[in-house]
Amino acid sequence: xxxxxxxxxxxxxxxxxxxxxxxxxxxxxxxxxxxxxxxxxxxxxxxxxxxxxxxxxxxxxxxxxxxxxxxxxxxxxxxxxxxxxxxxxxxxxxxxxxxxxxxxxxxxxxxxxxx
Amino acid sequence: xxxxxxxxxxxxxxxxxxxxxxxxxxxxxxxxxxxxxxxxxxxxxxxxxxxxxxxxxxxxxxxxxxxxxxxxxxxxxxxxxxxxxxxxxxxxxxxxxxxxxxxxxxxxxxxxxxx
Numbered sequence: 512x513x514x515x516x517x518x519x520x521x522x523x524x525x526x527x528x529x530x531x532x533x534x535x536x537x538x539x540x541x542x543x544x545x546x547x548x549x550x551x552x553x554x555x556x557x558x559x560x561x562x563x564x565x566x567x568x569x570x571x572x573x574x575x576x577x578x579x580x581x582x583x584x585x586x587x588x589x590x591x592x593x594x595x596x597x598x599x600x601x602x603x604x605x606x607x608x609x610x611x612x613x614x615x616x617x618x619x620x621x622x623x624x625x626x
Numbered sequence: 627x628x629x630x631x632x633x634x635x636x637x638x639x640x641x642x643x644x645x646x647x648x649x650x651x652x653x654x655x656x657x658x659x660x661x662x663x664x665x666x667x668x669x670x671x672x673x674x675x676x677x678x679x680x681x682x683x684x685x686x687x688x689x690x691x692x693x694x695x696x697x698x699x700x701x702x703x704x705x706x707x708x709x710x711x712x713x714x715x716x717x718x719x720x721x722x723x724x725x726x727x728x729x730x731x732x733x734x735x736x737x738x739x740x741x
């Protein structure tokens with residue numbers, strides 16, 4: 512058990528809808544990362560937060576947004592969903608923001624299916 | 627362009643046989659290097675990492691990896707594979723500078739173990 516909790520485990524929704532994925536980082540970890548895993552794109556970095564502030568942005572669509580709350584949990588919001596958004600979404604956490612604070616600890620992911 | 631490549635999409639080995647999974651990177655300077663494993667339905671788990679120093683790195687579950695600067699490679703090895711090693715393996719790199727410290731993952735290698 513990595514200590515990172517993601518909910519829900521599975522999500523099935525229709526195109527055009529909006530969903531929220533939730534992540535609780537490992538106790539003591541200040542950084543949260545979101546990744547999208549799909550068969551055609553592999554594991555793609557979306558966004559990172561550190562202690563409530565956005566630190567780095569990757570290939571995140573404008574329809575997607577995230578935030579990290581004072582209790583350090585994070586939410587990833589996906590709106591105007593398209594079929595191509597179907598993927599496994601991972602949250603990971605680490606103690607700090609530097610590489611010496613690696614490794615990343617991954618949750619088990621949320622599998623999103625858009626129909 | 628900076629990248630990390632895992633040339634083999636699938637690798638099939640017999641239980642008890644040795645294993646080598648390949649990882650090549652393309653960066654101006656030596657990045658920080660990692661191997662992660664993803665079992666079915668699970669998140670990614672760190673096997674080992676290389677920052678500097680001894681080029682042969684020992685990890686968990688009997689895995690090791692060797693950094694070869696001349697070949698820009700960081701191959702993962704195990705002398706005797708167990709059926710429980712069947713999983714997806716990801717090589718990841720963190721650029722040595724720039725401040726973002728965000729791991730970039732290869733496309734993964736799926737390991738199949740025959741009894």
